[in-house]
Amino acid sequence: MSEKVEKYVTCPKCEQQVMTEIVCSLNTENDKDARSLIFDEKIFRWKCKKCGFQTKLFHPVLYSDIKNKFMVYYIPKIERKQISDERLELEFSDLSYVKKRVVASVNSMKEKIVLFEKNIDDLTLELTKSAVSEVVAKSTSRTVHSGYFMSMDEDKLTFQYFVGSDRRSYIQTISKEVFHRSSEIVKKYFSRENQKPGFLNINDVWAKEALKKYKSNK
Ligand SMILES: [Zn+2]
Incomplete structure (x- = not known):
């Protein structure tokens, strides 16, 4: 079942405390x-019971x-590389084959799903995206x-990047060759990553550090 909690939320408009599920x-x-x-973000919709003001509550x-075989934990703006949750670890200790991730944004959550x-x-995917982002920057x-990942077919991959001060959308399609190369790197150097306990934050920061580690070990 879905789990719910009840919490007081202060309405940004009328400033009253509203009990919210x-x-x-x-x-x-x-x-x-x-x-x-998640995908239509209905779960984050919030309506004030006192004044009717509507907004999103992340x-x-x-x-x-x-x-x-996966779990994605969205924690707004989280920067930590890894989180462990004692209650979740106990509850899901038999689910070691399940990939567990923590993400800082709703878009990242959708991407992981x-x-x-x-x-x-x-x-x-993150290693590939990081390598391709350098090409896009150039x-x-x-x-x-x-x-963000958009699609993958037999021989190519498509990403959507947000570039410049106006965060303009830029679509980049690349040969799947880059993905295969990244896959080799993961197999050789980062195969134990998934055995780490807790929820891992596998994002652009992880990819940059991983590529640095890979280059210095090569
Ligand atoms: Zn209100």
Whole structure:
């Protein structure tokens, strides 16, 4: 079942305290609409019971898809590389085959869900995305702020990056060769990453550090 908590939220408009039910855990086995609640962001919609003001309330939520062997824990703006949650560790100690990730943004959460549903390794994907972002930075002469997986087919991969001060969308398609090379690096140097306990933050920061480590060990 989905887990809920009740919490007082201060309305940004009328400034009154409003008792709010917050869904803090979703499970695809029991909640048929779990996936759409995340993808249309309905789970973050909030309406003030006192004045009717509507906004989005970004709160932590754990998304579990045991059939596809993954759990994604969204904790807004988290920067830590790894988190452990004693209660979750105890509850899911028999689920060592499940990939556990922590993410700082809703977009990253959606990306992880899409990747793991397609059984794409996110370590490999992040290394690839990081390498391609350097290409994008060079070809656009702009700063790359973030990038997300869009699609993968037999011989190519497509990413969407956000570049420049106006965070303009930039689509980059590349040969799958880069992905295969990244996969070799992961197999050789980072195969133990998934055995670490807790929820791992596998993002652009991880990829940059991993590439640095790889280059110094080569
Ligand atoms: Zn209000």
